[in-house]
Amino acid sequence: MAVGMHKILVIGIGIFVSCLLLQCEQVDAKEYIVGDEKRWSPDANLTQWTEGKKFKAGDVLVFKYSKDPFLMVAAVRDKYLFEKCDLYAGAINIYRSGNDHVVLEKGTTYFAPYLTPYCENGMKLTIDVE
Numbered sequence: 001m002a003v004g005m006h007k008i009l010v011i012g013i014g015i016f017v018s019c020l021l022l023q024c025e026q027v028d029a030k031e032y033i034v035g036d037e038k039r040w041s042p043d044a045n046l047t048q049w050t051e052g053k054k055f056k057a058g059d060v061l062v063f064k065y066s067k068d069p070f071l072m073v074a075a076v077r078d079k080y081l082f083e084k085c086d087l088y089a090g091a092i093n094i095y096r097s098g099n100d101h102v103v104l105e106k107g108t109t110y111f112a113p114y115l116t117p118y119c120e121n122g123m124k125l126t127i128d129v130e
């Protein structure tokens with residue numbers, strides 16, 4: 001019995017170590033603060049922020065903002081609704097904590113403040129995940 005437990009422990013450690021060596025996806029995942037020092041705010045140039053970044057599935061976006069209800073984040077997968085800022089109809093998720101961690105999935109996801117008027121004013125984020 002004791003020997004069995006010992007073997008399981010060794011196998012567990014072996015998996016953990018090879019995971020580190022092979023850079024399992026989770027170890028490799030990056031975390032991005034949206035907008036960098038400007039955070040998730042109308043002052044951030046989100047188009048510029050995404051330039052040169054290569055997002056992967058499993059990467060994490062962190063939306064940081066004061067508890068301004070107007071900044072609550074809607075995630076949308078429908079481009080048409082996103083372009084219209086019709087987030088009520090299109091949202092697949094709403095984030096409202098002010099320190100929201102969003103794990104990226106393959107494909108294109110769009111983010112914008114859930115409530116008007118920031119979306120209409122151009123505060124929009126398009127994330128392409130290969």
Ligand SMILES: *[C@@H]1O[C@H](CO)[C@@H](O)[C@H](O)[C@H]1NC(C)=O
Nearest residue numbers: 044045046047048049051122
């Ligand atoms: C944001 O950045 C893009 C690309 O660098 C630029 O073309 C655009 O004019 C900027 N927008 C604002 C509002 O500064």
